Amino acid sequence: MxxxxxxxxxxxxxxxxxxxxxxxxxxxxxxxxxxxxxxxxxxxxxxxxxxxxxxxAAAGGETMSLSVRSADVEADTARLKGLGATVVVASSPAADGGRLARLQDPRGTLFSVWRAPEQPAAAADSGIPRPGSLAWFEIGTADIEASKAFYTDAFGWKYVQDTGVTSLPYYAAVTPGGERGSGGLADTSAQPGAQDYAAPQFIVPDVPATVTTAKALGAKVETGPESTTYGLTFARLTDPRGIRFVLFSPPTAGAERA
Known part of the structure; x- marks a missing residue:
């Protein structure tokens, strides 16, 4: 022990x-x-x-779980089970004072539903992503239609195809509730041995330079660095313990998303 x-x-x-x-x-x-x-x-x-x-002590291998905000974790857990999700950890208090349940979607990708704790007004951040912060997420799937259907039913997500990503058969910005995009859905079916995943995307000022540093620290590069047609640069990596993450820097001022 x-x-x-x-x-x-x-x-x-x-x-x-x-x-x-x-x-x-x-x-x-x-x-x-x-x-x-x-x-x-x-x-x-x-x-x-x-x-x-x-x-x-009860955990198995190391994993990454992205959290989706919930107003009622218990009710959402029951509803998601009805849509084919599997409960991994039932609703319980979260360390930040909120509440959380961990599930897998029907294709095995881990995610959480999370009710945020009350925060004092003085603690609020500006909402502007800081360098090194989580500013986007990405779900990769070898069955794009099945994943789109599940997350639409689960959370009301809508999708806007991003034709600026040319290295994949399909990439869409995820727009929860009709809001601006907060993540992406990537069709990985053309990649040999593709496995579904959910990965955080961290904003950095210089992707190639940060990739070089990451490699020196023991990370492995899966894809990139590459750029969209409108100038956003990204790379997908795994850290020294095998956890997947993405680095990106936004396009320069004046560039337009396709």
């Missing part, structure tokens, strides 16, 4: 060292029932956390 805990502690330190060096993250450890530790993640200068690292 002590050995397992030591390995988990080493894994936490490795994650902190990698992302702290690469993206300037800072960390705050908080107690949470059922876990050794839960460590909140902050982008440089941010007032509020953008996620966390959970260590649990």
């Amino acid at each position: 002590g050995e397992a805990r030591h390995r988990r502690a080493q894994g936490l330190k490795a994650a902190q060292d990698f992302y702290g060096s690469l993206l300037g993250w800072t960390f705050q450890t908080v107690p949470v029932p059922g876990a050794d530790t839960y460590t909140l993640i902050f982008a440089a200068g941010a007032a509020l956390p953008m996620g966390g690292i959970r260590q649990s």
Whole structure:
């Protein structure tokens, strides 16, 4: 038991060292029932956390889970089960004071539904993405129609095809509730051995330079760096422990999305 805990502690330190060096993250450890530790993640200068690292004795392999905001986690969990999702962790208190349940979509991609805690007005961030912060997400799927149908039924997502991404058969911006895009849905069916995934996208000022740093820190590059026809640059990588993430920098002022 002590050995397992030591390995988990080493894994936490490795994650902190990698992302702290690469993206300037800072960390705050908080107690949470059922876990050794839960460590909140902050982008440089941010007032509020953008996620966390959970260590649990019951956990299996290391995974990434993106969270979708929910007004009622219990009701959404029941509804999502009816749409074919599998409950991995039932609704429970989250370390940040909110509530969270972890599920898999019908194709096995992990995600969470999360009710945010009440935050004092003084703690609010500006809403402008900071360098190193989570500013987009990406779901890759080898069955684009099945994934589109599930997430439309699950969360009312709509999709606007982005023809500026030329390296994939289909890429769409995800627009929850008709709002501006907050993520992307990528058709990976043409890639050999493609597996579905959900990955965070972190904004950086210079993707090629950050990729070079990431490789020196032990990351592996899956795709890119490459640019869309309107100048957004991105690359998809895995960190030294195999967790997938994406780096991107927006187009320069005046460029238009196709």
